[in-house]
Amino acid sequence: MSREQFGKLLTQGLKSIAALEKTDLSELQYELGREIGISIWTLYKWRKNTSIPSDDRTLAILARACVQRGHMGRQWLSDFLSCTIYSNKSGLLNELYPEGEAIVVTHNLPRRQHKKLIGRESELHDIQMFLSPRHRVGVVCISGGGGVGKSALALEVAHGCHETTASLQPDERFESIIWVTAKNVELLPAGQMERQPTFTDLDSVYRAIADLLDIPAIFRTATQAEKNIIVMRLLAEKRVLLILDNLEDVDDPSLFVFLRDLPAPSKAVVTSRHRIDVAVPIFLHTLDEETAHELVHMETERHNLHISEAEVRLLLQKTGGLPLAIIRTIGRMVWRGSNMETEIAQLNDPKNEIYDFCFSKTITLIQLSDAYKLFSALAVFNSKISRAALGFVAGFEDDDLRRDEGLSDLEVLSLCYKDGDYYRLEPLTHTQALTELHAHPAFERETRERWVKWYLIFTSMYGGRDESEMHLRYDYLEEDWNNILNVIRWCIDESRYEDTVMLWQNIRDFTHIYGFWSDRVSLLGWIIEEAKNRNEWQTAVQAMYDKAFTLTLTGPSSRIEEADLLLQDCWRRREVISPIVEARVAALMASLYIKYHKHEEAHQWLATGESLLCDSHLEPLELARERTSLLYDKGENWFVLGDYGNAHKVFEEMLQQGQISGWQRSIAHAQNWLAYVAILQGDLTMGEQYLRMGWSVAERIKEQRVQAYYKRTFAYYYDKLGSKSEALKWAEDACDSFERLGMPPDMNAMRELILHLKAS
Structure with a gap:
């Protein structure tokens, strides 16, 4: 007698009951303890191998509960009893699992169309739970769009009920399983094929019941009311599972009354594209990417077909994980000998039969x-x-x-x-x-106009200039970015210049801060050319500056050269822009010359920018904000030259100007630079202080570039501190961020640090 084995088996059985009945294990133990007449603590000790109950009554209650409610198998029961001193082990085993008893379930199920049902495990479990005689639900409706796999799931449920009959308790078994379908057309690789439905109304369901159960009396009665009485009595006396497939094709209100009044212990599973109010719903979505990938693999293996990983991604993107579309596309490739490109083109054709x-x-x-x-x-x-x-x-x-x-x-x-x-x-x-x-062209025109109007209002409400706590508004733009980008691209395709510029002005700062740099460069390219064509040079120069700014961050050299050309064009046309924008162009020219390692020229451009700001007559807060950008580049110039002392002074001034203006992004940048400089000078205490102060701000405002720089600084800090594993974690995170933003020089620097850390 093994206490350890007994405890393990008892735990398995109780956990199975709790999972199937979706109840807490403690509540289940309390319920069983009350039935047996023991405390929950005693049950806990049995599970933890402290002791084994010795009386037949207790052991029988535990065994019956685990088998009947937890669906534990015959082998489990045999192992469980062998651990005990139960007086009649074979008797209890034969009671719960009668040997040699032939269990016949009448059914008319069609064969499965698949080798394995993929991705519906959760729904399958829920339906099996609803079909239990202990569950009050009588009808389950599997609903979802066409081709999502409703019939396949219903068929899997029905076959599962038939195949597991022998292992179920008598009250859980279905004596008959009846399948009827209203489907009148099937979509095969060759096209749509008509088929004969097996039910069209309530009478045809009754006919299927009579045929399978061999009860012709149902149709010898004179009235519909008598038929209803006979069928309801039959379904109350026997445990019958009805599967009604494609219910959306049936127009018979009496059928819904029948389902509503379906007597226990019989159950029904219906499939329908339309949800119904007389059943508990099981709604099917398309398959997620991982599961859809598994389905593609299974189908290509079944047909001995090879497709590349790129083709798989293309198929999943176009079908959205719709099982019918995946299976039919692969089937058509085999049947027609076509390739993926041809079949995707077919899916893009609205006249496709699917x-x-x-x-x-x-x-x-x-x-x-x-x-x-x-x-x-x-x-x-x-x-x-x-x-x-x-x-x-x-x-x-x-x-x-x-x-x-x-x-x-x-x-x-x-x-x-x-x-x-x-x-x-x-x-x-x-x-x-x-x-x-x-x-409907007229409705489409009106819809598109309202669509553009909505996003002009939406981006104006949640976009605009980067100011304090703007991330609270920008988050709304990020959540809806795909739709915003789509409306802008439509405006571009339709040459709606004014709408495009207005939308752009609303999202300008957002696209930089949240790292949508690729989209930013693409949109600015169109605005620049269109503004030039319209001789709107203020807009053109501002857009050229914005594009150059992003290009200087992303590299490589070809992008730096393009940024240089754009800035030179801006400078030549500076008479059309304000001194503020002129000063920004000068600061960006300085940043460019730093990258060219022409530090004297960078200082000259920074001096030009300072002079322009002094002549701009800005309000103190605005002047402080604009000066932070110049100070950023000035400090970086000293830093690249290795003059950390002057770099520190400039970044201290940048921090002060940021605090005056209240511009949190510049404050976070300044604190990161001060931390970086302090760490390289060996002052780890000061470096950590600046890092801790600035990182919380960088995280809160969600500025992707400044977060990447902080991760880089943390990596160097932990490296200097001697914590290589922590340094490696931050360096890898920084590398990923730089790669995602498209900043190759910074990404490569992090890769070198990663190699160094792994080697040390």
């Missing part, structure tokens, strides 16, 4: 309704969008009730996904929404 199969019937239900307008308007958004924004763009700015009713309809019909107060479309659904939008 769109008709997945959407045509559902779209027909909402045609010309508020839901249809909302669905079409969703097409202009690239990623999830708020309820307020969608309502405004769709034309429901002053009618929240109609907007919310329409969105509810879209949810019920599985045409959009809701995430809190945000809505989104999957890639193929987005293509369909675009098709619907293009089909």
Whole structure:
């Protein structure tokens, strides 16, 4: 008799009950202790191998609970009893697992269409829990968009119930499993194929029950009421599992009454693109990237087809993880002998049969309704969008009730996904929404105008100049950046210059601080050329300065040369700009010459910038703000020359000017430089003080570049301190940040430090 083995097996059984019934283990132990007549502490001691109960009654209660409620198998029970002195082990084993008993489950299940169901483990577990006789739920509805795998999951549930019958307790077994489908068309690689549905109304469900259970009396009755009585009595006497596939294709209100009144112990699982109110919902989303990748691997292996990793990524991006689209695309490649490029082009074609199969019937239900307008308007958004924004763009700015009713309809019909107060479309659904939008040119024009107007208001509200605590507003821009970028690019494609410039001015500082540098350079390139063509030189010069500023940060040499040309052009046209912008250009020229190692010229440009600021008649706070940029470059020039003493003085002045202006970004930069200089001078105490003060600010304001510089400084600090592992962690983090921002020189410096740290 092994106490250790007994405790281990008992713990397994109790944890299985707790998991299946979703209850706390302590509450379960309290419940069992009360039934047995012992304390929870005694049960705990049994689990921890202190002792083993010796009376038959206690052991039988524990064994029956673990088998019947925890679904522990025959082998577990045999091992469990062998650890005890139970008087009739074989008797209890045969009671809970009768030997030689032939268990026959009548069914009409079609065979599985897949080798393995991928990515639905959580939903499968939930449905199995709902099908337990101990759960009050009678009907489960698997809902979701077309092609998401509803029928496959229902079939897996049904086969699972059939295959595990022998291991289940008598009250948990289904005596019959009945499958009916209303599906009248199948989408195969060759195209849509008509098929014969096996149910179209309640009577056809009754017919399937009568045929499988061999009870013709159901159809010998004179009235529908008598049929209802016979079937309900039968389902109350037997434990029957009904699977009703593609319920959205059935229009029979009496069927929903039947499902609502379904008697225990029978259960029903229905699949439908539309959510129903008589069932507990199991909503299927498309597969996540990892799971969709697994499905691609399984399908290519099944067809003995090889596709590259780049092609897999392309397929997943276009299908959005929709199982039907993945399986059909791979099937078409095998059937047609085509390549991935051809099949992706097919998926981009709105006339592809997959769109008709997945959407045509559902779209027909909402045609010309508020839901249809909302669905079409969703097409202009690239990623999830708020309820307020969608309502405004769709034309429901002053009618929240109609907007919310329409969105509810879209949810019920599985045409959009809701995430809190945000809505989104999957890639193929987005293509369909675009098709619907293009089909109504007048509505599309109005929608696009409202779309641009919304983002002009939105970016004005949450964007603008970088000032104190701006990250609290900029966070809203970051969350919606894909949509903002999409509307700007549309304005560019439509040559809407004024709208593009206004949007840009609202997001100018945000794109720098939050590290959207690639997008920033791309947008500025168009604004520069368009402003030049319109002879709007103030806008052009400001945009050239902004682009040059970003290019000087990102390198390599070709970008530095481009920045040089842009700044020279700015300087030649300085008569059209204010002294403030002129001073900024001078400071950036100094930064450029520092990179060229022409330090005397850098000093001259900095002196020019100081002179321009002195003549600008700025208010003290504004002057202090502008001077911090000049002082940054002046301090960096001394630092590169190795004159840490002068660098320290300049950065101290920069810190003071930042504090006067209240510009937190300049304060954080100054404190990082002061920390860096102190560390290189060997003053680790002072370096740490500046680091700790500045890092909290850098984290809070979310300035990506200054955070990267702080990580670099932390790496050098811990290296000097002798903590190599901590230094390596910060250096790797800094390297990742520089790489993400596109700053090769700084990234390479960190790689050298990483090599040094690993070697030491």
